[in-house]
Amino acid sequence: MRTFRGFVVKEFRQIVRDTRTLVVLFGMPVIMMVLFGFAIRNEVNNVQVAVLDLAKDAATQSIIQKLGASESFELAGTLESYDEVEQLFREGDIKEVVVFEAGFSEKLIRDGVANIQIITDATDPNLANLVQAYTTSIVQDYTASLNSPAQGQPAGIQPVVRMMYNPELRSVNLFVPGLIAVILMLISALMTSISITREKEMGNMEILLVSPLKPHHIIIGKVLPYLVLSVINVITILILAKFVFQVPFEGSYLFFFLEATLFILTALSLGVFISSIANNQQTAMMISLAGLLLPTVLLSGFIFPVSSMPQPLQLLSHTIPAKWFLIIVRDIMLKGSGLNYLWFETLILSLITLFFMGVSLKKFKVRLQ
Amino acid sequence: MRTIQFLLQKEFLQIFRNRAMLPILFVMPVVQLLVLSFAATYELREVKYALVDMDQSDISRQLNSKFQATGYFVLEAETFSMDQAVRELDKGNVKMVMQIPEGLQDDLVNGSSVDIQLSIDAVDGSTAGLIQSYGVSIIRDFNREKGMELRMRSSGQNVELAKVINLIPLNWYNPDLNYITYMVPGILVVLVSMIGLFLSGMNIVREREIGTIEQLNVTPIRRYQFIAGKLVPFWIIGMFDLAVGLLLARYGFHIPFLGSLVTIFVVAGIYLVVVQALGLLISTVTHTQQQAMFIAWFIMVVFILMGGLFTPIESMPGWAQELTLANPVAYFIKIMRMVLLKGAGWQEIWLMASVLSGMGALLLAVSVNRYRKTTH
Amino acid sequence: MSETAIITENLTRRFGDFTAVDQLSFEVKRGEIFGFLGANGAGKTTAMKMLTGLLSPTSGRAEVSGLDVYTQAEAIKKRIGYMSQKFSLYDDLTVDENIRFYGGIYGLYGSGLQQKSQQLVESVGLEDVRNAKVASLPLGWKQKLAFSISILHDPAIVFLDEPTGGVDPVTRRQFWEKMYEVSGRGITVFVTTHYMDEAEYCDRVSIMVDGRIDALDTPDGLKRAYEAASIEDVFIRLARSAKRGDE
Numbered sequence: 001m002r003t004f005r006g007f008v009v010k011e012f013r014q015i016v017r018d019t020r021t022l023v024v025l026f027g028m029p030v031i032m033m034v035l036f037g038f039a040i041r042n043e044v045n046n047v048q049v050a051v052l053d054l055a056k057d058a059a060t061q062s063i064i065q066k067l068g069a070s071e072s073f074e075l076a077g078t079l080e081s082y083d084e085v086e087q088l089f090r091e092g093d094i095k096e097v098v099v100f101e102a103g104f105s106e107k108l109i110r111d112g113v114a115n116i117q118i119i120t121d122a123t124d125p126n127l128a129n130l131v132q133a134y135t136t137s138i139v140q141d142y143t144a145s146l147n148s149p150a151q152g153q154p155a156g157i158q159p160v161v162r163m164m165y166n167p168e169l170r171s172v173n174l175f176v177p178g179l180i181a182v183i184l185m186l187i188s189a190l191m192t193s194i195s196i197t198r199e200k201e202m203g204n205m206e207i208l209l210v211s212p213l214k215p216h217h218i219i220i221g222k223v224l225p226y227l228v229l230s231v232i233n234v235i236t237i238l239i240l241a242k243f244v245f246q247v248p249f250e251g252s253y254l255f256f257f258l259e260a261t262l263f264i265l266t267a268l269s270l271g272v273f274i275s276s277i278a279n280n281q282q283t284a285m286m287i288s289l290a291g292l293l294l295p296t297v298l299l300s301g302f303i304f305p306v307s308s309m310p311q312p313l314q315l316l317s318h319t320i321p322a323k324w325f326l327i328i329v330r331d332i333m334l335k336g337s338g339l340n341y342l343w344f345e346t347l348i349l350s351l352i353t354l355f356f357m358g359v360s361l362k363k364f365k366v367r368l369q
Numbered sequence: 370m371r372t373i374q375f376l377l378q379k380e381f382l383q384i385f386r387n388r389a390m391l392p393i394l395f396v397m398p399v400v401q402l403l404v405l406s407f408a409a410t411y412e413l414r415e416v417k418y419a420l421v422d423m424d425q426s427d428i429s430r431q432l433n434s435k436f437q438a439t440g441y442f443v444l445e446a447e448t449f450s451m452d453q454a455v456r457e458l459d460k461g462n463v464k465m466v467m468q469i470p471e472g473l474q475d476d477l478v479n480g481s482s483v484d485i486q487l488s489i490d491a492v493d494g495s496t497a498g499l500i501q502s503y504g505v506s507i508i509r510d511f512n513r514e515k516g517m518e519l520r521m522r523s524s525g526q527n528v529e530l531a532k533v534i535n536l537i538p539l540n541w542y543n544p545d546l547n548y549i550t551y552m553v554p555g556i557l558v559v560l561v562s563m564i565g566l567f568l569s570g571m572n573i574v575r576e577r578e579i580g581t582i583e584q585l586n587v588t589p590i591r592r593y594q595f596i597a598g599k600l601v602p603f604w605i606i607g608m609f610d611l612a613v614g615l616l617l618a619r620y621g622f623h624i625p626f627l628g629s630l631v632t633i634f635v636v637a638g639i640y641l642v643v644v645q646a647l648g649l650l651i652s653t654v655t656h657t658q659q660q661a662m663f664i665a666w667f668i669m670v671v672f673i674l675m676g677g678l679f680t681p682i683e684s685m686p687g688w689a690q691e692l693t694l695a696n697p698v699a700y701f702i703k704i705m706r707m708v709l710l711k712g713a714g715w716q717e718i719w720l721m722a723s724v725l726s727g728m729g730a731l732l733l734a735v736s737v738n739r740y741r742k743t744t745h
Numbered sequence: 746m747s748e749t750a751i752i753t754e755n756l757t758r759r760f761g762d763f764t765a766v767d768q769l770s771f772e773v774k775r776g777e778i779f780g781f782l783g784a785n786g787a788g789k790t791t792a793m794k795m796l797t798g799l800l801s802p803t804s805g806r807a808e809v810s811g812l813d814v815y816t817q818a819e820a821i822k823k824r825i826g827y828m829s830q831k832f833s834l835y836d837d838l839t840v841d842e843n844i845r846f847y848g849g850i851y852g853l854y855g856s857g858l859q860q861k862s863q864q865l866v867e868s869v870g871l872e873d874v875r876n877a878k879v880a881s882l883p884l885g886w887k888q889k890l891a892f893s894i895s896i897l898h899d900p901a902i903v904f905l906d907e908p909t910g911g912v913d914p915v916t917r918r919q920f921w922e923k924m925y926e927v928s929g930r931g932i933t934v935f936v937t938t939h940y941m942d943e944a945e946y947c948d949r950v951s952i953m954v955d956g957r958i959d960a961l962d963t964p965d966g967l968k969r970a971y972e973a974a975s976i977e978d979v980f981i982r983l984a985r986s987a988k989r990g991d992e
Contacts, residue, residue, distance in 0.1 A: 018657075018660065020660045021659065024667050025663075028667055031671065032670075035671065035689075036674075039674075039675060039685045040674055040675075041685065042411075042680055042681075042684060043494070044683075044684060045684060045686075047683055048683075089542075090712070090713050090717055091717060092703065092707055092711075092713075095683065108532055112532050112533060113534075114535070115534075115535045115537060116536050117538075117539055118536055118537065118539065120538065120540055120541065122540035122542055122543035122544070123543055123711065124551050124681055125411075125412075125543055125547065125548050125550075125551055126495065126551075126681075127681050127684075128543075128546060129411075129499060130498060130499075132538050133498065133499070133502035135536070136502070137502070137505075143533065143534050147532055156482060156483070156512040156513075157473070157477065157485055157508055157509075157511065157512040158482055159484075159485055159504065159505045159508040160484045160485065160486045161487045161489060161501050162486060162488045163491035164490055165490065166491040166497070169491055169497060173492065173494070174494060186666075194662070281658050282389070282571065286393045289666070290397050290401070294401065295404075298405055298408045299404070303409075303680075304409050304410060305411065305495075307464075307496075308410045308411055308413065308496075309407065309408050313404070313408050327461065330492055331459075331461070335492075337459060341459065341460055371849060371854055372850055375845070375846055375849030375854075376850075378846070379842070379846045382837075382838055383837055580829065581833050583799065584827065584833035586798075586799055587798065587799060587827040587829075588822055589822045589850070589851065589852075742798070742799075742818075742819075743798055743799060743800065743801050744800050745801045
């Protein structure tokens, strides 16, 4: 026991002495929170639009005014001719050009129909979609007010939309759970795998293996500091999320921490597994980055919804632990779900953890033989 | 000059002998490109929804059919209990609940207003926004067609037609709103960045850790020769990977190449130097590979996130957009998109390219300066 | 070329409060085999690093091959060879490739390099493994190779840091024979070692304790002065009084 304690203390010391890594380890969650909280968003704000008004009458003026008043748009200029559009787009700042046909108001009164062309720079399809949707919405509002100015309430079916769990559509609510998963993967899997392979590379592993420490002691000793670091990081992120960014937390804290610990164990077991198949740090790092971190960021639903991916990738995402963890955390934080809803995902994570733990342990034992 | 030749020879030999490295240099970028391109999309494929139809009339069924006919909306559950429907939402089985109240058809016929509630799972705000706009659009369309039809039929008189403003969307450069077209140029940037940032600098730290750097420091090798020997091989590999990536983009993904490839390669060459110099700088302030990798990773992630790859720079608040001015990744992504997708030329990008060159020169100067053969 | 290969005067190196090398003053004659002894932590490696231009001194003066270590460090590097403690060969390159690389760095190329490389390989008996990766060679061979590469460019002085560490006695003997041969050609050999028996092979020996040179003479001179039967005894007597080093 004393040898084990000594070993663990040495591991902690080594990490604490590495100030550079520590600064990044603790600074990173904070900086990422700031980025995701403030900067990385899909919300549309102050998109620059230009107007080509071939009618220049009361109706077009009203609509243009409404557009300018909206938070989403910023009127950046007026064009005189269609030819100017191409150059404007090429310069890159304007994302939409709204074109009113000639005789707009007259056509509206006389024929009951008038046309507006919405030209979007669709190199970013998502932005284009959103911009179109917002523009459409503004024009539809105008149309509605045209059709029933006196009654106030237009006839027929009114769609009433209720946004559940995240009424303000804040991107930060979507990203925070993913952030937790990514950071845990980084610390618990990546750092652990590198730490263990470093011992191997430096030749210290053999020394450890012939010491009275049993193989599972060695692994636990190596892994313990990163577990502690992970927990500290999770707490930091949560505190920031709740108090600085007002991310809701509907569910039980205890349940959350249990699930978080489970995921940390999953990540740790993956880190140990990688270190058992890599011989030097560079390899361990590359495998962790390409095989673990990147898929976690891309395929787990962190930023891009899994439901938008083509079928083969959706299947692939089932193998990524973070995907399950994301469902768990998002449901706990935003929907207040409990184990009765999340038992399936929890089970999967547990199975993955046990599997990798078992395989790694076996590999380490084989080394001794 | 000869010295550099010998250095390059040694580096290339080492790179190609490193079994573990080779797949990373050549296979991983391709795999990344493929996976990333398909994964990185916000397209709505299918929206599973639950229906609570308290009216059970022809009209309500027609509305439901209209939703399903779009191909996006898939009816997953139907129930009379709103609670049960919401529970499906909680469980994540559906993304939307549509509640049709009793008396829809009647209210529609006599011209009064009636609410249909759409409860949308808004955890993913972006998707929710799209679902909302599609759903509302469908209902409004339906309202216009059916509403008038019904009123005219029942009252037998001509109801005044509501005014309509047609919105004609025109999507330039990417008419199908194809996500891949948008993402691939940016992903190519990421690929090139990974190679540039990680490999050169890491290599130097590795030599330091192993001890071979000391042997080199004792020789008459000049600093710039050593550094050139470390940067050039990976520069060549990075450019090569970019070329392969571009080939894939053109013939595999059918991305339009409106602009000049020469421009792309020139800018890429400059960009690679910037990123490599950054990696070099990191290597001069770290002692171990672990530190170097960690710091490099962190910087890369921040740059990529802020670079407008996944979320548009236009969505960022003012201060964040200012910060983008110092982000080489953002510049390169913008240039790639402008040149490839919109056919922009030197006239439009010369300023950005100059900024990149300036960054590269500065970073190189600082890191070469910091690199010392003699410790003081 | 002068008769003095290396001369130092009050050479000192401090790291913060810690004085690793304290006012070192000594001379090394051209062509001699100079043994630089000392316990772990005595300051040997630090001193050697200053003489090879890897570390700059805090104060004091030193000239290597007539060149000043402060202002002419890069020029010194052209005239010296170095074999570090870790042998610093590239494990993933072959014997031939290592020779070609280091030769090239020192300005040897073409037929001249080929000729020298052939000579070198034969002289250490490594012709058969020319194309084998260095990683596959046994320790003794690696070390022979590293030494030969360090003198490939005919330096004036060669610095060897624990060159025989971990190697069997037969190979050590062979190694010293090479060093005699090299010294016979006029190359000054500056070697640090832990093996006290090897100290007997040197022309002169210095013993560092706590950053200072406590003794400097021929092996016989030292044994007489300290009334010891072997250099080992001399060393132990001096090292006992040391404050630094292994506890």
